[in-house]
Amino acid sequence: MTFSKVLIANRGEIARRIMRSCHGLGYGTVAVYSDADRGAPFVRDADEALWIGSAASADSYLRSDRLLEAALRSGAGAIHPGYGFLAESADFAAAVEVAGLIFIGPTPDAIRIMGSKIASKQLMVRHEVPVIPGGKVGEQGDAALLEEAKAVGFPILLKASAGGGGKGMRIVEGVEGFQSALEAGRREAMAAFGDGAMLVEKYLRTPRHIEFQIVGDGQGNVRHVLERECTIQRRHQKLIEETPSTLLEAYPELRAAMAKAAVRAGEAVGYRSVGTVEFVVDARHNFYFLEMNTRLQVEHPITEEITGLDLVELQLRIAAGEPLTLRQEDVKANGHAIECRIYAEDPENDFLPCTGELVRWQTPDDPHLRVETGVESGSDVSMHYDPMLAKLITWGPRRRDSSRRMVRALANTVIAGPKTNRRFLLEVLQSPEWDLGAVDTELVGRMLAGERVALQLETLRAQAATAASLVEALQVDAARAILPSLPMSWRNSRWRPNVAEWTCEGERLQISFTAQGAARFDVVVGDDAALQRRFRAWLAQRYATTEALREAWAAKKGLRADETLESAELLTLPLLVAEGYSKSRRHDSEAFRASERQVVRVVERWEGGLRLELAGHIRRFSVERKGERCWVQCGGEQFVFDAVPRFPEAQARVAEGSCRAPMPGKVIQLLVAAGDPVVRGQTLLTLEAMKMESAVCADQDGVVEEILVTVGELVDADAVLVRLAKAEKSVEP
Structure with a gap:
């Protein structure tokens, strides 16, 4: 069982992660790539790479014949499947062995048994591992599955028998929604795993999702490597993972029972390589076997961070025939680790995946931050693959330390391009539920349904628009070879300001600015709607009643209090009554704009951003522009602005319907x-x-x-x- 070169039958961040451990042990690496990934970072990281097909995964990463051909052609002696794609395909693992190659993972039999949620539940029952009610073996006909659902009792969870990751999974509240959910689940399962078999389980509404990492050598030795809490999820897919679990820290006897059950699950199939036994825990602390993932998990880095183990290295050593020397008593947790998955998706639109060019990608340089990613600035987020961009991992001696470091890491990760869940992850980490460790799998849904922190903070948005305007102006100014003292736009009167107009989330902002020196600008923000809202708020505080407002107006006009105001005058009343405002202004907020005038100083400027001093407050802004779109990030907030052209062309209206x-x-x-x-x-x-x-x-x-x-x-x-x-x-x- 020797090999010197490993082919990684995967892509993106997991391919890069596997390569690091391979290179550390002296193994050569072979990448495989589709048309969409030809220039991807993981292809560059490999010692060599072979093309396997078009962008569609069905014509590339799911083609076992092409993967085997690539391995034989390159001289690789082993194949690492990563996760997803064919990682949990028993047929692929068997084909690798038939070809005379080493499969870095479990045996085909173990994958087949644990990959079937029906067969695995039967096996767990025989080995006294608690299971969720339902999931009995039976006919796959629609009527038979409906009868099973009625017997278990609604709400139920329809699950694909093969695979995981939330694919093919549907919550069904009653009989009326069963048929459509079954059909959709079958289609999704078939597309993801090539197997449309479904099972019915009782749905637990607010459980916690806790899994145990195990490792076995196929020679009778199985150990657990502690737990990971994966309760923060959307669409049955994990978003945030942590270890240790706050629940199991409070109930060590529950941890011990779950750990023993996880080891029994591994022993039941003579497990080889690393794997994960997943459980759900209800409000009464009863735990139930959910499934076993016979592969490396996405969230494996947090286990590595608290144990000091390299799980991929363990896989490689076991695949080479080395016995497991790790003793259970040697597995100890040091500190606390958190992983956040950054996805190209829109939390405001049911986490719908987003695609497009990643114009800018930059993570902070922080010794406490580990980044696993397969993207870089300029990468294309394709519809053909999972939308995960990266995993951020932080470690700290205590949970509050790792949480605080993660908040800082997310706030300072700069992403320009498709929408992402970065801001939503920050909201979760700053929620009272997270702070208390009182989480369940429905937390994300409750946060979306309830009142959330407004993403478009009015003042910061205006400052971000100012940053976008000044960056562009400074770039134009630096590029001019002559007359550097002139204003930066096509207007060349010192007393007429430069004007930049943007739209953001449907609102229009106008930024007027005049240079007052090399790094000082007189800036006026002219967002009509926002200014009127602020003015009305000020007015309401100053004049408690309409009568008080009328009296103030009468005093200004020199009228008696009982004289009637004309309706036209009444419309202009709120603006004209305010002290310090021009008496001749129309009701167009121009007067109120005067109060928004401020001096802005450019403290520092660099490619991709600047620091501005606004009202004695210095802030750092990351600014990226492509075409008419500009992304501005300040701390945890990001704003996307679209430039309003000076001479806009007429645009066709979208037909109704x-x-x-x-x-x-x-x-x-x-x-x-x-x-x-x-x-x-x-x-x-x-x-x-x-x-x-x-x-x-x-x-x-x-x-x-x-x-x-x-x-x-x-x-x-x-x-x-x-x-x-x-x-x-x-x-x-």
């Missing part, structure tokens, strides 16, 4: 035909992107006028898919 693609994807299901009546919210078709399904729904009652796509067609984001004609009256679906 046009249903558009929320993201790039493939049409996998059409649920209506031309002429069908539909109601607002009814699903018209289903898109698949990044291994997840997304429903496209009608935005109004009406009739399907035209369907512009076919099943199997690839569509771009914002493409018109279906056109609806308005109905004369409400219709039933």
Whole structure:
């Protein structure tokens, strides 16, 4: 069982992570890449790389024949599957061994048994590991599964028997939603794992999700390497993981019982390599086996941070035939570690995956921060693969230390490009629930449903717009070879300010600025809507009643209090009554803008950002611009501005009733035909992107006028898919 070169049958950050350990042990590495990944960082990190197909994973990373051909062609003696793709395919593991190569992972039999949620639950019952009610072996017919759901009792969880990661998983509250959920789950499971078998389990509403890392050598030795808490999730996929678990720190006897159960699970299949036994824990601290992942986990770095072990190195040594020398008593936790997964997704839109160019990617240089990523500035976030951009890992002697370091790391990670969940991760880490360790799997849903911290903070947004405007102006100024004392825009009167106009989240901002020296600017922020809101708030504080306002106005006009005000005058009353405001201004906030004037000093400037002093407060702004879009980040907040052109061209209006693609994807299901009546919210078709399904729904009652796509067609984001004609009256679906 010897090898000197390892082919990594994966991509992105996990391929880079595996390569580090391989190189550390002296193994050569071979990467495989698709058309989409030709210039990716993981390809450059490898000693050599081979092309295996087009961007679609079904034509590249899921092609076992091409992976084996690449291994044999390169002379690799072993294959590491990473996670996802074929990592939990028993057939692939068997094919690797048949080809005379070493599979760095469990045996095909172990993968097959533990990869079936039905078979694995049966095995766990025989080895006295607690399991969730349901999941019995039975027919896969719709009627049989529905009867099983009724027997278990709603709400239930429909799960793909093969694989994990939330793919093929659906919560069903009652009989009426069962059929559509079953069909969607089967499709998603088939697309992700090539197996549409489903099982039914009782759904636990607010459990905690705690897993145990195990390692076995296939020679009878199995150890656990402590737990990881993975309770913070969305769409049944993990967002934040930590170790140790706050619950198990408080209840060490529960930790001991779960650890023993995890080891029994590994022993039941004679486990070889590293793996993870996942449990859910209910409010009464009962724990139940969920599944076993027969691979390296995404969140493995936090275990490495508190134990000092290199889990990939352990995999390599075990694959080479070395016995496990790790003793259970030697496994001890040192400190606390947290992992946050940064995804290209929109938390405001049900965490819908986002695609596009990653214009800028920069993580802070911090000795307490570990970054696992497969992207860099200029990378393309493709619809073909998982939208995870990176994992940030922090360690601290105590939980509060690692949490504080993670907040700082997230706040100072600069991302310009597709929307991400970075800001949402900060919200979770700054929530009272996280601070107390009182979390459950429904926390993310509650945060989205409740009142959240406003993302677009008004004052900071205005400052960010100022930073965007000044960066552009300073760049233009630096590029000029002559007359450097002139203003920076096409206006050349010192007394007429330069003007930059932006839109942000649907609101328009105007920044007027005049140079007062090399690094000083007189700046006026002219956001009409925001200024009027602030003025009304000031007015309400100063004049408690309408009558008080009338009296103030009468005093200014020299009128008696009982004289009638003209309606036109009443409209201008709120602005004109304020002390210090011009008597001749119209109600257009111009007077109030005068109070927003301030001197801004550029303290420091560099490529990609600057420091500004505003009202005695120095802030650092990261600024990235591409085309008409500008990303500005300050601390934990990010603002995306679109420049308003000086001479805008007329734009065509979007036709009412046009249903558009929320993201790039493939049409996998059409649920209506031309002429069908539909109601607002009814699903018209289903898109698949990044291994997840997304429903496209009608935005109004009406009739399907035209369907512009076919099943199997690839569509771009914002493409018109279906056109609806308005109905004369409400219709039933």
